Amino acid sequence: MSNLVLGFSGCPNDTFIFYALINNQITYDFNFKYLVADVEELNKRVILKEMDVSKVSFHLFGYISDEYVILPSGSALGKGCGPLLVAKRQYNQEELKDKVIAIPGKWTTAHLLLKLWLPELEHTKIMYFNEIPDAVASGDVDAGVIIHESRFTYREKGLICVCDLGKWWEDTTGSVIPLGGIIAKRELGDELLTKVSRAIKSSVLYGFSNKDKCMPFIKRYAQELDDNVILKHINLYVNDFTIDLGETGKNALIKLYNIGYEKGIFPKKIRDDFIFSPLVH
Numbered sequence: 001m002s003n004l005v006l007g008f009s010g011c012p013n014d015t016f017i018f019y020a021l022i023n024n025q026i027t028y029d030f031n032f033k034y035l036v037a038d039v040e041e042l043n044k045r046v047i048l049k050e051m052d053v054s055k056v057s058f059h060l061f062g063y064i065s066d067e068y069v070i071l072p073s074g075s076a077l078g079k080g081c082g083p084l085l086v087a088k089r090q091y092n093q094e095e096l097k098d099k100v101i102a103i104p105g106k107w108t109t110a111h112l113l114l115k116l117w118l119p120e121l122e123h124t125k126i127m128y129f130n131e132i133p134d135a136v137a138s139g140d141v142d143a144g145v146i147i148h149e150s151r152f153t154y155r156e157k158g159l160i161c162v163c164d165l166g167k168w169w170e171d172t173t174g175s176v177i178p179l180g181g182i183i184a185k186r187e188l189g190d191e192l193l194t195k196v197s198r199a200i201k202s203s204v205l206y207g208f209s210n211k212d213k214c215m216p217f218i219k220r221y222a223q224e225l226d227d228n229v230i231l232k233h234i235n236l237y238v239n240d241f242t243i244d245l246g247e248t249g250k251n252a253l254i255k256l257y258n259i260g261y262e263k264g265i266f267p268k269k270i271r272d273d274f275i276f277s278p279l280v281h
Contacts, residue, residue: 004032007054010221013237019214020206028199040105059112062266068183069276073201075181077241082166082177083110086159087143102144104129113165149224175252194278
């Protein structure tokens with residue numbers, strides 16, 4: 001039986017997605033060991049090819065589609081769920097060009113959207129996502145791009161939203177905003193990739209039907225332990241696209257990668273077969 005290294009973040013949407021798989025609430029035909037880490041840590045490990053199956057930022061995938069494929073289930077896409085650029089006061093784009101802006105990782109989709117919105121940006125500072133609001137509030141940086149639970153709590157620190165980068169993407173492209181997804185090594189082969197894809201989809205569906213059972217596992221890793229914040233997070237990032245990307249999700253990703261290529265961010269166009277299609281038995 002195959003042995004896989006599986007990675008996902010400690011954010012509520014990921015622990016919700018993987019609860020049933022990790023806790024043997026569904027059946028599957030492979031062995032795995034798992035790592036829970038910040039998504040940027042997972043991005044870096046994927047670059048080093050240490051992970052067989054992992055959550056990554058869709059930004060990173062634009063560079064690794066020859067070695068990895070996106071699985072159809074487990075992704076974070078949607079409307080009104082993009083990263084927010086926050087600060088202590090309002091800035092316009094011209095003012096921000098020479099400011100120091102904190103980002104939650106070089107390879108995050110948050111960083112990609114910031115670069116698309118503000119291509120003249122000169123100074124960024126990489127920080128863990130949960131440290132960014134305090135860094136902005138203290139003046140350590142001029143502004144910061146926040147993701148995950150921070151979007152629900154930044155106002156408590158006296159911060160304002162300078163730009164909703166997700167809304168900007170939606171308004172500019174007419175597409176839902178693609179944030180991150182589950183990728184797997186192409187070398188695993190279609191049969192094993194199909195087994196993993198089906199297991200993740202089953203795990204997502206189990207979570208939808210058993211939210212209460214998932215909560216203790218989710219709280220083990222969450223940065224914010226308030227039930228209301230956790231449920232808001234899950235409701236925002238886990239949706240029909242998490243069950244299956246579908247054509248709408250695929251088209252949003254194609255748009256992201258085509259725009260990134262046209263702007264010179266990605267070195268080449270995305271492969272046609274970048275999303276895995278499970279075998280039909």
